[in-house]
Amino acid sequence: MRTWFITGSSAGLGRTLTEKLLKRGDRVAATLRKTHALDDLKAEYGDRLWIAQLDVTHIPAIHQVMQDAFNALGRIDVIVNNAGYGLFGSVEEASDDQIRKQIETNIMGSIQIIRAALPYLRAQGEGRIIQLSSAGGQATYPNYGYYHMTKWGIEGFAETVAKEISIFNIGLTIVEPGALRNGFVSNMDSATPMEVYAQTPAGEVRRLIQNNAFPIPGDPEKTAQAIIDSVDVTPAPLRLALGPDAYTAIRSSLVSRLDSLDAQKDIAMSTKVEE
Template identity: 40%
Template sequence: MKKIIFITGASRGLGKIWAEAFLKRGDQVIATARNIESLEGLKAIYGENILPLQVDVNSRAASFAAIEQGAAQFGKIDVVINNAGYGHFGTIEELSEQEARDQIETNVFGLLWVTQAAVKLMRAQGHGHIVQISSALGQAVMPTLGIYNASKFAVEGLSETLAAEVASFGIKVTIVEPNGFTTEWGGVSASASEPIEAYSKLKEDFQAGLSPDSFGKPEATAAAMELLIDSENPPLRLFLGKVGFPWVKQVYADRLATWEEWADVATAAHGF
């Protein structure tokens, strides 16, 4: 069945790949970005089936207006994919105040504003599916990406809470957790802090631990996203790629072992 899909961050990378895949199969797409020039090609091919909107998700008013405009254009919105965001590279010590605030502003607050607008619309509709693009780094961390890790951990907590709050309205929530993919995420789409020499060895070791096999092919994610939004009972969480799940599984095994080791201390702290 044809769906009306609202997707943020659709000008490049995974967002654009997904928007094009949805259009190819006959869906209608509201595609938002800060700069929509890169969507002109899709507009030329798919015409009235795509509505490109220039939106800064950091603006709550603009996010609400975009959802309203998309619904007015197509009559409803079945799926909202919160994909807008970027990565910031830098150790915790290297972060400037503005860099930290900017990362949280876009990755957390930008997602929150679109989410609120989507819930308002979908609650009135009586149905909908909100897909929050998190990361495997919302479950386990890597050094030099601390503020990005923090933003995705926030997305996870916010979205799991949301799922419990809106289920009775017929709204479904899925948190998508991609591992690395060969997009521009770590290049022109990213930002970086002024380096401190003391962390040079850490960064070298981190880069040396990555291999080409660590990064998936972005085009391969489109089929998974189609299956997800077509599912009548979508999962709360979905990894994308072959790296994330085994890695996070080991991380959780280590966490459980530590909690078990300190369980007596934790229980005693209850007081009775």
Template identity: 45%
Template sequence: MTATIAKTWAITGASSGIGLAVTQQLLKQGSKVVALVRSPQKLQSLKNQYADQLIIIELDLNQTEKIASTIQAAFNAAGRIDVILSAAGYALVGAAEELSEADITAHIEANLLAPIFIAKAALPFLRHQKHGHIMHISSEGGHITYPSASIYHASKWGAEGFFDALAKEVQALNIAVTLIEPGRIKTGFDEHAHVTDIAIEDYRKSAVGAYFRLLAMGRFPMIGDAEKVATRIIETSTMPKPVLRLVLGSDSYKNITRETQKRLDSFIAQAETAAQTDAED
């Protein structure tokens, strides 16, 4: 048995996109998967095929009050879970001023609070096992920003900060943390995006309007392959010392490194003025 086959995974978003690709590959390899999904019926055909390996538990990520009990049920059902993969999420698109408070709240609940609560609920079990790996699908959008995606970026930048700090907290406990940072992948992600069209004329003339026009023109192509992404995620879970940030896609690598360098250059240029606010001895 390989290291991959010996592991049991819990996966949110297991019924579509990257989460589904990871789930299918794991099942084919003989692994056990606990799928935490909002619509269990979407995985019924897989359940029929892998009855002994696939456990399906219903979980709506916007019902955050149910996350702790659901994670406990997942560990009770599986006996042991080695890898927690938060793969669920969606895009919220529109000028910040035009987004409804309800949409903003729902998005932050699903994209940021739910993965945090899942990790928090899983940690007692992972500590008891003295082993575990928490993986979260972030995005290049956790390092860069586009106009009209402010709340999406808030969720991804927030997750980057949380899981980065968490990795330091659990490093000595034999629990690994990995932030997965893909670029644009060929999945149904765009089709499931919640889009608020521009109603305020000022935004049609701004960077928001330009971004909407570029999207319509197909200027942001999806170059990533979901199956290859899933394979790299699984491979990373078998590493003795998994990376904290797993960059996937040449577009993600280019965008992240470019924006990080620009940010660094800006900081370096402020070296002298930053020191001017230090207290004098």
């Protein structure tokens, strides 16, 4: 039996993970903004589900909830950084408040969860961190610029953390799902459209979303199970791409970037200091 700490547990992938883990006999410390959302699971699983209210944009609350969870449960084996906010709109359309919320939730919230957990994981001599990112942490699409910014940013942070904490027997995996059939894409916050973008790639993607024509091939149940299974892999895989769209988009992006880099090799080498 493992004990898991999961942010954003009220719906989507966080809820699916929580249900699966409880069903198999694990313990879950579930954090969410509206605690009543897990009343049904609390009634069914009792003390194996520990619940705390948490908005990951409130940094002092993160540290308090993390302390309370470890005090209540004794040890936590896996930290799942799942809480996220999605903003849909071109870079010119989004409001400052929307941009700020995107950064505070997806970057600052994730950073502070990891910072709050590390002292406890080091003290117990082991642990695993699961950082939810997205295929959009390696590839990009019009209208997702601010979302991509946070995912690319948190991947750079998490990869650095993985190098710093492996010496303490703490593993970290960056999970990169594609589009999941859990309502996340359709429930993203949307910026107010500008007519000037109607006949652009941004407008085309907007119409696909509005017409339910944007492909969403990911199975949330299978995705959650793959994340759970990854914790049994040692050493921890640094990245885990989940979904056919994720694999295809990430591979295409990486190949394109490598081709561009290789084409610039002579230029790069020509700028060295001559001895």
